[in-house]
Each structure stands twice: as structure tokens, then as C-alpha cells.
Amino acid sequence: MDFNLTEEQLLIKQAAKDFAQNELLPGVIERDELQKFPKNEVQKMGELGFLGMMVDPKYGGSGLDTLSYVLVMEELSKIDASASVIVSVNNSLVCWGLETYGNEEQKEKYLTKLASGQIIGAFCLSEPEAGSDATSQKTTAIDQGDHYLLNGTKNWITNGGTADVYLVIAQTDKEKKHRGINVLILEKGTDGFEIGPKENKLGIRGSDTHSLLFNDVIVPKKNRIGEDGFGFKFAMKTLAGGRIGIAAQALGIAAGAYELALKYSKQRKAFGTEISNHQAIAFKLADMHTQIEAARYLVYKAACDKDKGHDYDLSGAMAKLYASKVAMETTVEAVQVHGGNGFVKEYHVERLMRDAKITQIYEGTSEIQKIVISRSILK
Numbered sequence: 001m002d003f004n005l006t007e008e009q010l011l012i013k014q015a016a017k018d019f020a021q022n023e024l025l026p027g028v029i030e031r032d033e034l035q036k037f038p039k040n041e042v043q044k045m046g047e048l049g050f051l052g053m054m055v056d057p058k059y060g061g062s063g064l065d066t067l068s069y070v071l072v073m074e075e076l077s078k079i080d081a082s083a084s085v086i087v088s089v090n091n092s093l094v095c096w097g098l099e100t101y102g103n104e105e106q107k108e109k110y111l112t113k114l115a116s117g118q119i120i121g122a123f124c125l126s127e128p129e130a131g132s133d134a135t136s137q138k139t140t141a142i143d144q145g146d147h148y149l150l151n152g153t154k155n156w157i158t159n160g161g162t163a164d165v166y167l168v169i170a171q172t173d174k175e176k177k178h179r180g181i182n183v184l185i186l187e188k189g190t191d192g193f194e195i196g197p198k199e200n201k202l203g204i205r206g207s208d209t210h211s212l213l214f215n216d217v218i219v220p221k222k223n224r225i226g227e228d229g230f231g232f233k234f235a236m237k238t239l240a241g242g243r244i245g246i247a248a249q250a251l252g253i254a255a256g257a258y259e260l261a262l263k264y265s266k267q268r269k270a271f272g273t274e275i276s277n278h279q280a281i282a283f284k285l286a287d288m289h290t291q292i293e294a295a296r297y298l299v300y301k302a303a304c305d306k307d308k309g310h311d312y313d314l315s316g317a318m319a320k321l322y323a324s325k326v327a328m329e330t331t332v333e334a335v336q337v338h339g340g341n342g343f344v345k346e347y348h349v350e351r352l353m354r355d356a357k358i359t360q361i362y363e364g365t366s367e368i369q370k371i372v373i374s375r376s377i378l379k
């Protein structure tokens, strides 16, 4: 095992760190408060190549490895998890899915714009009654010869209002259960496709989460990705990679909170000395540092598995399960280290604590990760 990053990876990590400090940090509290989508920042991330990091340059991507992507996710998430989830969904779920399983025409039409950040995408699997139980799709895509007729509702869709391209998972043949599910590329503005109101969320409030409504939407058959009935496998494969991105997001949130707590503990004085000199605080920092380092190795290992062509379902699930737990625990402790100031928005740790929670929920709850892990070790 080589724990050293390459020169290129170090440069990319630094570029993301600089971007987060200079471009994301200044408006992050306001965006959180007002639930404001980071439009300009997303455009700049596109220019930096962060929105199609692993995509082949011939389709407008940066042609980098998964480890580089994880490093960027980590640095962005230290400052702004709302911005990083946009990066994660566009890279892992939309671009990766299209590049891996789309045909040449689909890649040329959609991937090039998505990877270069000219437009962003959304991944639409969850429904009011199908989140963890993803095979129970109620949205239907009825085969009408040269097109599908799409009807139903999707819930909690990241980039729901701002995306231009939506990958929609829907049931075509109920009899065939999960083998009768398809994934369709849907363009914004198609007749019958309506975007529901924006969700008012606990965390990642700068990201744009909506329900989507489909009422007799006509989707050309050429917009189906893969063979008939491939949609559920598509969702599972893309989510397996997506979980590495969210694990990196959780890692970044934890590391960001830890760095703030460390700095604060060396400045704040109580009982005549900096609070870092009190073991009650120093031990918290020791626990945070150890857990973050352990999470980091799991996340990097999952990314390396993907880069080496090894199976990453198990390592990705473990990375997400553990990193999201560390994110939650570390951010709670970081607020505690800050005391009263931790409860105040200007100190950032309360936002990181709120942002951490979603990493235990989306792209597969912690309980789902335990299903994936236990099935893998018991099979």
C-alpha cells in the first residue's frame, strides 16, 4: 500500500482547498440561511474541472482518478457541504452513469455539457414510498413503441430545480419486478414534467432539493440507458460509486469541524490557560483526530479499489457507514469544544453538525450500508 499522494493529486487537493477558502467560505453562512443555491460557485467549479472529474477529456471531463475526486470532495466539504453534494451527484451518479452505460449519441449530446459544467444533472430514484426499498418503484415508464410514457413522483432530488438533465428510474414492467425497471434521460422543460416546491432542510441548505412530478411525459426510447430492464442495476452500480463520494463528503465535514475545534482550543482561554491544555478538551481532539484518520483510510481505500478495477461495493459501503458516523460524532464534539460560540452561526461548526446528518441518510442510509456489508461478508 502506498499512502503517498502523487504530485498531481497534491496539486488538485490544493486547488480545491484554495477554491473552498477563497470562493466558498465568504458566502457560506448566507447561502445556508437563505437556502441559496451556489450558482456562481458551481459555474467556477465547472471551469476548474470539478464537475466531470473522472470523465474522459474527449467528453469534456478532467480524466482524473477516483482518489483525486475524493480529495476534492474532502476539501470542498470542509467548508461547504451544499456545494460538494452538487459535485458528488454530478460526478458519481450522473456523469459516471452516462459514461459507463450510455451510448455514443447520449454521451455526445449530454455528457460533454455535464462534464464541463455547462449544465448539471440530477439522479432520480427516491419516491415517497421507495427510498431504501428502491425496487418498489411506483413511477411508471410505459412502453409506447418509439417512446415511454412517464407518470409518477420523485422525492428529495438533489439539483431538482437547477438541473437540465435528469436520470429517471421508473418501472416499465411490474411483472418483472426490479428486472422491469428502466432508466431514462429526461430534459428539463419537457411537457408534463413539473418541478415541485423546494424542501426546507435541516442541513445542506444551499443545495437545491425538490420533488418532481411526471404527468404523461413523453420520453423518446433513444433516451433509455442500456438494455430494457437495466434500470435497477444501473441505479445500484452508480450508487455504489456515489457512496464513495458521500463518504468523502462526510470525511471532509468531520475534518473541517476538527480543524476549527483545534484552532479554537488554542485560542480560547478558561481557568487561566488555553482550553487545549485541559485534558477534557485535548482528549476530545485526540479522539476526533484518530477517528478522522481511520475514516480517511477507508475512503481512500474504496477510491483506490475503484481505480484499480476491484470490487468497491463493500469498501464503499464501509467507508460511507464509518465516515458518516465520524462526521456526526466529530461535529457534535466540535460544537462542544466551542461551548457557547459553537451554538452561533459565525463559528461554522453548528452548520457542519447540521450538514453531517444527511451523510447517514442519502445514497443509502447507514442501515442500508449494513445490509450491503453484512450480505457481502456472509455470502
Ligand code: COS
Binding pocket: 125, 126, 131, 132, 133, 134, 135, 178, 179, 232, 233, 236, 237, 239, 240, 313, 362, 363, 364, 365, 368, 371, 372
Ligand atoms: N451492483 C449491481 N447489482 C446489484 C447491486 C450492486 N451493488 N446490488 C443489488 N444489485 C442487483 C441484484 O443483483 C439483483 O438483481 P438480480 O436479481 O438480477 O441478480 C437486484 O439488484 C435486486 O437486489 P436484491 O435482491 O439484493 O434487492 P433488495 O430489494 O434486497 O435490496 C438493497 C437491495 C437494499 C441493497 C437496495 O435496494 C439498496 O441499495 N437500497 C437503497 C437505495 C438507496 O441508496 N436509496 C437512496 C436513494 S439515492 S439518494
